[in-house]
Amino acid sequence: MFFSSQAxxxxxxxxxxxxxxxxxxxxxxxxxxxxxxxxxxxFLWLTLATSLTGFLFPISVFTPALAxxxxxxxLLALAFAALYRxxxxxxxxxxxxxxxIAALWLNVFVLIVQAFQKVGPLHALAPTGAEPPFAAAQVAxxxxxxxxxxxxLKRFRPATTRPV
Numbered sequence: 001m002f003f004s005s006q007a008x009x010x011x012x013x014x015x016x017x018x019x020x021x022x023x024x025x026x027x028x029x030x031x032x033x034x035x036x037x038x039x040x041x042x043f044l045w046l047t048l049a050t051s052l053t054g055f056l057f058p059i060s061v062f063t064p065a066l067a068x069x070x071x072x073x074x075l076l077a078l079a080f081a082a083l084y085r086x087x088x089x090x091x092x093x094x095x096x097x098x099x100x101i102a103a104l105w106l107n108v109f110v111l112i113v114q115a116f117q118k119v120g121p122l123h124a125l126a127p128t129g130a131e132p133p134f135a136a137a138q139v140a141x142x143x144x145x146x147x148x149x150x151x152x153l154k155r156f157r158p159a160t161t162r163p164v
Contacts (some may be wrong), residue, residue, distance in 0.1 A: 027101055032155065
């Protein structure tokens with residue numbers, strides 16, 4: 001590997017955080033009924049990079065992290081196809097909204113897991129990840145993204161068949 005394992009973890013985490021930040025902007029745009037090409041592309045490509053770099057970690061058994069990476073990659077393939085191949089035409093608008101938001105949720109889910117494992121005060125609140133503060137954080141994230149998805153499906157109606 002070209003990087004030390006510590007440097008690689010930092011690069012992976014930085015890509016993940018950038019993907020989440022871009023995803024939050026892209027999803028807020030969808031919920032407002034618009035799509036901005038730059039934020040959307042940044043979100044999709046950075047989220048794909050998060051999944052792909054995750055596959056470069058040493059893998060000896062099939063883990064939940066690996067399952068999330070595979071699922072995220074499948075969701076992103078559909079989102080990319082819906083947006084760039086089918087230009088959000090017909091049902092592809094729904095496919096895009098659902099898969100993009102689901103891919104963001106997977107990244108946010110992992111962020112919450114990692115935060116509760118690695119950030120001292122959060123770890124003290126939920127040392128096993130089975131405590132109410134952890135569950136509350138996950139439910140809140142899911143509820144916000146489900147709401148954003150519902151709102152996006154109602155409001156996001158691209159005026160053009162090509163992304164702007």
